[in-house]
Amino acid sequence: MSHDTALGRTSWAFAAGFMPEDSTGHEPEFTSRDELCLLNMTSSDACAEVTVYHPDRDPVGPYTVEVPADRVRHVRINDLIDPQAVPLGVAYGLRVETDVPLAIQLRHLDTRQAELGVAISSGVSGGR
Amino acid sequence: MKTAPPEACSEGDPRFTNWSGSVSFTARKLLRPRDEAAVAGLVRSTVQTGGVLRPVGSGHSSTPLMATENVLVSLDDMSGLLGHDSEAGLATVLPGTGLEDLGAQLDDVGLALKNFGDVNYQTIAGAIGTGTHGTGEDLGNLSSALVGGRMVTGTGEVLSFGVDAGEAPDSELTRAVQVSLGALGILTSLTLRVRPAYHLHRLYVMTHIDWVLEHFDEYAAAYRHVDFYWYPRSDLAQIRILDEPGKLDGIDLPGQVKREETGPSYKIIPNHRDLRFDEMEYMLPRESGLAAFREARERIKERHRAKVGWRVLVRTIAPDQAMLSNARERPTMTIALLQNAELEHRAYFEDMEPLMLRYGGRPHWGKKHTRTAEHLSQMYPEWDRFRELRQELDPQGIYLNDHLRTILGEEGHS
Numbered sequence: 266m267s268h269d270t271a272l273g274r275t276s277w278a279f280a281a282g283f284m285p286e287d288s289t290g291h292e293p294e295f296t297s298r299d300e301l302c303l304l305n306m307t308s309s310d311a312c313a314e315v316t317v318y319h320p321d322r323d324p325v326g327p328y329t330v331e332v333p334a335d336r337v338r339h340v341r342i343n344d345l346i347d348p349q350a351v352p353l354g355v356a357y358g359l360r361v362e363t364d365v366p367l368a369i370q371l372r373h374l375d376t377r378q379a380e381l382g383v384a385i386s387s388g389v390s391g392g393r
Numbered sequence: 394m395k396t397a398p399p400e401a402c403s404e405g406d407p408r409f410t411n412w413s414g415s416v417s418f419t420a421r422k423l424l425r426p427r428d429e430a431a432v433a434g435l436v437r438s439t440v441q442t443g444g445v446l447r448p449v450g451s452g453h454s455s456t457p458l459m460a461t462e463n464v465l466v467s468l469d470d471m472s473g474l475l476g477h478d479s480e481a482g483l484a485t486v487l488p489g490t491g492l493e494d495l496g497a498q499l500d501d502v503g504l505a506l507k508n509f510g511d512v513n514y515q516t517i518a519g520a521i522g523t524g525t526h527g528t529g530e531d532l533g534n535l536s537s538a539l540v541g542g543r544m545v546t547g548t549g550e551v552l553s554f555g556v557d558a559g560e561a562p563d564s565e566l567t568r569a570v571q572v573s574l575g576a577l578g579i580l581t582s583l584t585l586r587v588r589p590a591y592h593l594h595r596l597y598v599m600t601h602i603d604w605v606l607e608h609f610d611e612y613a614a615a616y617r618h619v620d621f622y623w624y625p626r627s628d629l630a631q632i633r634i635l636d637e638p639g640k641l642d643g644i645d646l647p648g649q650v651k652r653e654e655t656g657p658s659y660k661i662i663p664n665h666r667d668l669r670f671d672e673m674e675y676m677l678p679r680e681s682g683l684a685a686f687r688e689a690r691e692r693i694k695e696r697h698r699a700k701v702g703w704r705v706l707v708r709t710i711a712p713d714q715a716m717l718s719n720a721r722e723r724p725t726m727t728i729a730l731l732q733n734a735e736l737e738h739r740a741y742f743e744d745m746e747p748l749m750l751r752y753g754g755r756p757h758w759g760k761k762h763t764r765t766a767e768h769l770s771q772m773y774p775e776w777d778r779f780r781e782l783r784q785e786l787d788p789q790g791i792y793l794n795d796h797l798r799t800i801l802g803e804e805g806h807s
Binding site for chain 2: 286292293296298341343344345346347348349350351352353354
């Protein structure tokens, strides 16, 4: 597909980030977590730069995530440590800037009890 | 006595920040002697003025071992391989030689160190003086490779020791210098035990921590270098196995291969680190090391992973005879806790430290810990003898800063 007709946008914001501190069940499958889900339907490899917003300090970033052409990638926000670990148990937000249009969602898995909670957050997109 | 002529030393920027950024100070001067005579001259001048000299290497240490408001001495201009004896398995190097350069220069003459640390941007004198280590059940820390050398004592005397003095490689003074934190003198050459150059095959596999714990002893006994990283936010672990080419043929590990390559040992053993961190590392008796790790894992998951995403590194060291070596006289397992340099580490490290101590841990001299002389003296059987030697070699205490006075139990203020 050409660049101009690829589904997706190059700027995204997510305000609903929150990763519970506690988990039940075997890990890593059942770690409570958020996953940033990036879908690249273009013919170019994508480079996404993620900035994390915190309630009590300046934004931190960029965290760099690469998504090959015509691929999807899910990145556990819990596992990001470069440049800083993202804290669990407190709200955070994300801004994602990409060099090719992507479709991006945030998936929340909450295993604080044995009955799992799963939710999907659509991001707020901007730009093209 | 005349002081060193000005041209024997150059001056550098006296503002100093360590690698992680957690230790920062400004010395009165940073001097860079070019040779042994210049070092001796500096020392004699300092004795006359009653000042303090602290040698500084790459600044990888996360404790204030190097901190002073007086004079810092960088040995960066004293770098290189001085000589070697392949038949005897010895090489003599200058103290400011970087580990990466040392590996390359030894390789040029067909030699290699038996092991490296986890990173290669330290200087050889700094790495040895603080007990820097890699991993391997049969491999000692870098300090154990020191079998002789020359140093300038705290009186400005140039002293040969070990094989350079025609003595045994495990002479008393050598065993004191091997891990000495820059407290006994400034090393001006180091004679190291080396072996013929060799290649290593490295394999890094990401798998579950439970599998690693179940199989660690088996693999650590079977291969030259085995260690692992545990990731607290996923319970996965990266096991790292290295051995000479051919030895890993047929190995089949469950999980995802993250890295696999073969090359010269000095390129394969160290890892690159560009994300800055603070670190606390404890050396535990080998037989209780994995039990300590299991308990540490549970505590981190329960109390700390809300703020700590960094891996925990577990390695092994063979025992040695250095007076202040963390691996002295016992097979050793090390547990290192890491935290982003920009995030708070104190609560994490201080909560975990009692666990390490309960299992008989000795803190790494160059990494964060809270122990003082009162505690440290109980960990090292030759503590009193080391202090006697220090007082003999540096009676005025010109090599002591406040931190060393605290951890060695010396009176006074730098």
